[in-house]
Amino acid sequence: MENKTLSQIEETFILHWGQMGVQWGINRTVAQVHALLYLSEEALNAEQICEILNVARSNVSTSLKELQGWGIVKKVARMGDKRDHFESLHDVWELARIILNERKKREIDPTREVLQQLASAAESDADTSADTAKRLKEMANFLDVSTTWFDRMNRMPPAALKAFIKLGGPGKSP
Amino acid sequence: MENKTLSQIEETFILHWGQMGVQWGINRTVAQVHALLYLSEEALNAEQICEILNVARSNVSTSLKELQGWGIVKKVARMGDKRDHFESLHDVWELARIILNERKKREIDPTREVLQQLASAAESDADTSADTAKRLKEMANFLDVSTTWFDRMNRMPPAALKAFIKLGGPGKSP
């Protein structure tokens, strides 16, 4: 089991991706593991990932679990090897679609529900000003409209979505 | 200077917004200050914000500065009052547009540049596999296409954007 080393370029990408992740509220190691698997042509096992990234085995385990939970990394079996191997989705469009959708499901949707409840409760709440009630309603409505739009985009076949974005949506500007 | 207290509903919203912020890599206090100002009909001064949110004065100062840097909170002067007062943009669409655009400018654009450099360097780098080079290029290209699309959306007049989203973009599904 030889230690496959990274080129300077690969290393830079992985480190940058990790930084990026942190800014978006994603654990650095999770982002790095993902970056590594994204670049890697063949599936890697947990041990290899530790060695390449120089992070603790436990972190890799947790990160892989997280990435699998998002559906962007999958286990693959290898003949004659008991250990699990992991590979990432390699289609960037599909990756983006899944990541955005997962974050929406986990973070936006619950917020939307809370806001809807608050907005409707605020209407008849003596302690809450009509003005606050209005703003809550506007925010709730905004989330509603924009998530509905997102869902629609999300349901498009990948190729169609890609074409739509490339075309520029509403009609291209000069 | 009396301590304006929050209704239960307002408090819940502000706390939730703070949580939400953290998940997206935004300082909790920053998000809470924003939530408070978003709800508030009249502009508040820093002192009031401290009292209402129970956070340190210095944190409020830093948070306000940050929010002003994003362009979603503005100072307003009040007759006969030396202290600065602050108010948030109240148009949710405009808010979303500005926030997304700022994050793009600060986080995506630099990443895109790095990736473009890495991708082109990878092509002629002996240490980097052709496969890696391909993936870097795909990622760089994806960021390019999607940010170009975003910029185009962003340049639409607010009303047109709103209408476009509400309509459903690519054509509505059954």
Add this chain to the structure above:
DNA sequence: CGGTAATTTCTGTATATTCAGAAATATGGA
């Protein structure tokens, strides 16, 4: 110009989060 109040920046400390390694558990084959 001075004095006063508001505001921001700085600094040490407290708190919370994240991490790596160790120990415990689970899994698969002989």
Add this chain to the structure above:
DNA sequence: TCCATATTTCTGAATATACAGAAATTACCG
């Protein structure tokens, strides 16, 4: 069943974040 290896859970240490108060700066008014 036993052994080897993979995986997860636990725990102290490292790191990052939030805080309060002090010091410095700025703005305002007489």
